[in-house]
Amino acid sequence: MLKVHFVANTRAGRVVWLLEELGLEYEVNIMPFTKEGLKSPEHRARHALGRVPVLEDGEISIFESGAIIDYILERHKNGGLKPSADDVNFPYYLQWYHYCEGMVMPPMNQIVVQTLLLPPDRRDETVLNQAKNLLTKSLAPVNENLSGKDYLIGDFSAADIMLGHSCFMANRFGCVSDEMEHIKQYVERIAERAAFQKAISLGA
Numbered sequence: 001m002l003k004v005h006f007v008a009n010t011r012a013g014r015v016v017w018l019l020e021e022l023g024l025e026y027e028v029n030i031m032p033f034t035k036e037g038l039k040s041p042e043h044r045a046r047h048a049l050g051r052v053p054v055l056e057d058g059e060i061s062i063f064e065s066g067a068i069i070d071y072i073l074e075r076h077k078n079g080g081l082k083p084s085a086d087d088v089n090f091p092y093y094l095q096w097y098h099y100c101e102g103m104v105m106p107p108m109n110q111i112v113v114q115t116l117l118l119p120p121d122r123r124d125e126t127v128l129n130q131a132k133n134l135l136t137k138s139l140a141p142v143n144e145n146l147s148g149k150d151y152l153i154g155d156f157s158a159a160d161i162m163l164g165h166s167c168f169m170a171n172r173f174g175c176v177s178d179e180m181e182h183i184k185q186y187v188e189r190i191a192e193r194a195a196f197q198k199a200i201s202l203g204a
């Protein structure tokens, strides 16, 4: 059975969300966001940096949320929630799928580091403000793209599981301004999905 190594309020939620959307069976190893959990020799054997998510499938053990999602779609769901290569939306599916970790998550990571992970005396206001500006710039094309659409390529797809999860988290961190009305509505739409609710409440 598929096994997800999971910490609440992290990218591991993407994997559980996908598994719930697809109705696949899975087990979850819920770990605390602590050194003892993530940086233990046991977890470092799964992920050298001691991060989540990690997916196990029999003898296979892989990390990187985007790779895990693609792996599940290809090996366990025959490409479900993903347009076929000849579909007009396929290039845009790929674009938004990769825009998430490529453009949106780097400033998000920095915001998390500067507001939560670093002790207060090591936080840097300038770095935090730069990251917030960069996140706003990175989200602007997403907001524009969502005008007149329910999801990134129209129909719900795995690109929404990647980037929609990031938009939800960015909004939770107070980093989506009211002017980004299409993202605001998108986040509400996502939050109504039963599979998302299951993933976001797990371990919380």
Ligand SMILES: N[C@@H](CCC(=O)N[C@@H](CS)C(=O)NCC(=O)O)C(=O)O
Pocket (backbone or CB within 6 Å): 009, 010, 011, 012, 038, 050, 051, 052, 053, 063, 064, 065, 066, 101
């Ligand atoms: N690009 C990786 C990022 C993995 C990652 O940084 N995960 C965070 C949680 S969202 C983590 O495990 N952080 C623990 C740490 O920094 O020690 C992915 O998409 O899976």
